[in-house]
Amino acid sequence: MQECPASGILWAEAIFMESRPQRKTKSVDALKRCEHDPHVLLAVARSEVTSTRLSVLALPSYCWFVTLTPLH
Numbered sequence: 001m002q003e004c005p006a007s008g009i010l011w012a013e014a015i016f017m018e019s020r021p022q023r024k025t026k027s028v029d030a031l032k033r034c035e036h037d038p039h040v041l042l043a044v045a046r047s048e049v050t051s052t053r054l055s056v057l058a059l060p061s062y063c064w065f066v067t068l069t070p071l072h
Helices: 008-017 020-033 038-050 055-068
Strands: none
Touching: 008 020, 008 038, 020 038, 038 055
16 A cells, blocks of 8 residues: 555455444545545445445445446
8 A cells, every 4th residue: 555555456455454343434545545446436335335324325326336437
């Protein structure tokens, strides 16, 4: 992360390496560094969908993030 601070792939992995309570903080940091990176957006959406308290509310956001950058 120190050598490539704008790497979306590294930030996406860093989100899931955190414990569940710390993921939101890491997600905010990742979005600040890589605002439009599809890997970060998908990781944040996946993190929100898997959280128990926001799963119903986060599903539309998850679908929106996935349609932003379809995989080829």
